[in-house]
Amino acid sequence: MAKRKPKTKAVKAEELSPALQIKAKRCRASLAVIQRAVEKGWNVPQRIIDQVPEIVAQIMNDDVAHVRDRLRASEVLASLVRHRVEAAIALDKIERLDGGEATERFAVSPEIEARAREIISRRLGEQR
Secondary structure: OOOOOOOOOOOOOOOEOOOOOOEHHHHHHHHHHHHHHHHHOOOOOHHHHHHHHHHHHHHHOOOOOOHHHHHHHHHHHHHHHHHHHHHHHHHHHHHHHHOOOOOOOOOOOHHHHHHHHHHHHHHHHHHO
């Protein structure tokens, strides 16, 4: 019987990933911990958080890295972006609240107000 060729390039566990300089089989687990730290809001030093985008970009562009490692790296990057957007939104709300402004914007158009009055008056007329 002929052996089947693998569809993707297999990475040996002993082969080092140039991006993290750790054994390739541990790369995915390390990325999962980084992702969890970002999503759960763990107290991670800012200097480490600042290095994460560069590290995951290197993994995503690493020809030696396994496809799963590249996928996990892109998930970590997406988590970082989502975290930073959420932090920016929260900071904006805090600044508006400190300035005495509304934290949530809600405006009632004249059409909605007129329709609401019409519905209320109709209901009040039915109750009498």
